[in-house]
Amino acid sequence: MNSRVYATLWVTAVIVAIIGVVALGVRSTLDGWWLVAAGGSVLTALAIRSAFQTTQARVAWPLGGMYVLVTAALLSYVALFAAIGIPWGDIPFWARVAVLVTGAQALFLAAAVRVTGIPFVERVVVPAAGHLLLFAGSVLIVGVLLFGVPWVVTYAVALIYATGFSALALHTFWLGQHADSVVPPRPFTVHRYWEQVLIVALIVGLVSIAIASITLRGNVSIDLAPGISQARIASIIAASAAIIAVATLVPPAVPVKLLRGLTGPISTITQHAVMTLIILNALVIALLFVIPSAFPWILGGYLTLLIVGVMIEYGMVAHALRNRPERSSDHAFHSLNTLL
Numbered sequence: 001m002n003s004r005v006y007a008t009l010w011v012t013a014v015i016v017a018i019i020g021v022v023a024l025g026v027r028s029t030l031d032g033w034w035l036v037a038a039g040g041s042v043l044t045a046l047a048i049r050s051a052f053q054t055t056q057a058r059v060a061w062p063l064g065g066m067y068v069l070v071t072a073a074l075l076s077y078v079a080l081f082a083a084i085g086i087p088w089g090d091i092p093f094w095a096r097v098a099v100l101v102t103g104a105q106a107l108f109l110a111a112a113v114r115v116t117g118i119p120f121v122e123r124v125v126v127p128a129a130g131h132l133l134l135f136a137g138s139v140l141i142v143g144v145l146l147f148g149v150p151w152v153v154t155y156a157v158a159l160i161y162a163t164g165f166s167a168l169a170l171h172t173f174w175l176g177q178h179a180d181s182v183v184p185p186r187p188f189t190v191h192r193y194w195e196q197v198l199i200v201a202l203i204v205g206l207v208s209i210a211i212a213s214i215t216l217r218g219n220v221s222i223d224l225a226p227g228i229s230q231a232r233i234a235s236i237i238a239a240s241a242a243i244i245a246v247a248t249l250v251p252p253a254v255p256v257k258l259l260r261g262l263t264g265p266i267s268t269i270t271q272h273a274v275m276t277l278i279i280l281n282a283l284v285i286a287l288l289f290v291i292p293s294a295f296p297w298i299l300g301g302y303l304t305l306l307i308v309g310v311m312i313e314y315g316m317v318a319h320a321l322r323n324r325p326e327r328s329s330d331h332a333f334h335s336l337n338t339l340l
Contacts, residue, residue, distance in 0.1 A: 003252065003253055006252055006253075009042060009046070010042075010247065010250070010252050011252075012039075012042070013038075013039045013040075013042035013043050013046075013247070014043070014243060015039070016038050016039035016042075017035065017036050017038070017039025017043070018039070018240045018243055018244075019035050019039075020032045020033065020036035020037075020038070020039060021036060021236055021240050022236055022240075023035060024236075024239075025228070025232055025233070025235065025236035026228065033083055033084045033085070033096065034084055036083070037080045037081070037083055037084045040080055040100075040243075040246075041077065043243075043246055043247055044077065044107055046250040047107060047111045047249055047250050048069070048073045048076075048111070049250075050111065050176075050249075050250045051069055051110055051112075051113060052069070054113050055069070055113075072107070072109040072110035073107075073110045076103045076106040076110065078103070079099050079100060079102050079103025079104075079106065080100075080103055082096075082103075083096045083099050083100045083103070092145060094141050094144065094145065094154060095141070095145060097141070097161075098137075098141045098142070101134050101137065101138060102134075102138065104165065105131060105134050105135075105168070107246070108127075108130075108168040108169070108171075111172050111176075111250075112127070112171070112175055113175050113176070122171070122174060126167050126170070127167070129164070130164045130165070130166075130167030130171060131168065132164070133160050133161075133163055133283075134161060134164040136160055136164075137157045137160040137161045137164065140160070141157055144157075152217065153290060155213040155214075155216055155217045155289050156213070156286040156287070156289035156290045158209050158212065158235075159209055159213050159283070159285055159286035159289075160283070161209075162205060162209040162238065162282060163279050163282050163283050163286070165205075165245075166202045166206060166245075166275070166279055169198065169202060169246070169249070170198070170199075170202070170275070172249055173195065173248065173249055176249065177195070194248050194251045195248075196271070197244065197248050197251075198245055199271045199272075201241040201242075201244040201245045202241065202275060203274065203275060204237065204238075205237070205238040205239075205241030205242055206238075206278045206282050207278065208235070208237040208241065209234070209235070209238045210281070210282055210285060211234040212230075212231040212232075212234040213286075213289070215229075215230060215231045215234075217289060284298055
């Protein structure tokens with residue numbers, strides 16, 4: 001596919017999906033779901049195409065083989081159709097969200113590739129945690145819809161979904177970066193500057209979901225626009241950020257020049273640390289919504305994870321600086337990315 005055509009298709013899909021999110025935010029439900037499905041189906045097709053090309057080029061293999069790639073791709077499209085009411089007709093809002101989340105899990109599974117030489121945490125722990133969090137959120141939604149679990153749980157579900165989605169998005173992007181670093185390099189591969197777009201989108205999405213969940217849980221409602229509360233606007237921003245995050249997995253082959261200054265070792269470590277901190281905070285808030293009586297244990301576990309995470313981050317910085325080659329900054333950055 002011509003790079004200009006690809007870029008046009010990519011931009012159009014992102015815009016259409018975001019317009020659908022905005023339409024949902026202002027209660028134009030039917031049109032919004034159709035637009036989200038239309039833009040999402042194009043981005044899904046591009047992600048599956050990229051995974052298939054990676055396999056055909058023999059630079060990496062689908063995480064579970066070609067069978068898993070095809071099955072996960074089909075499941076992601078089934079979820080998109082189900083979200084717009086095909087074939088079951090109208091379904092509750094949270095049921096649509098749970099279906100879309102399941103489709104996103106299938107998409108991440110289809111887009112993931114098997115790459116050698118990466119740390120165990122990045123290879124296994126991060127994706128396992130992401131899938132478990134999304135599954136846990138969907139279980140809670142089923143409990144709310146079918147078994148009388150209090151609706152207040154949905155505020156925690158939004159945060160659980162956001163953290164699981166962020167983990168899987170980062171994992172899939174990192175795998176793509178590793179696959180792109182093979183020799184000889186393939187054309188139209190993921191450019192490293194797009195990681196900045198992904199991290200910013202995820203941070204904005206997590207913060208927005210936290211604002212929406214906390215204000216709704218506290219019964220705080222301020223209309224920032226006629227008939228549209230701050231929680232609804234925050235939700236629109238979070239959903240738009242999620243679409244951008246998915247799009248960064250298969251971006252056009254155009255470097256983001258304005259972000260070149262954010263790709264050095266120190267800025268990369270800082271962005272990853274901020275991302276980790278926000279994810280942990282979002283999970284703590286979600287757990288407090290679900291089981292408020294366990295506040296001391298949750299806080300203690302959070303502080304322990306935070307201390308361990310900070311120590312690991314500084315250890316990575318020290319290791320990277322100690323083993324930094326006396327060559328170009330680009331090579332140093334690539335070595336650091338391999339460590340991360």
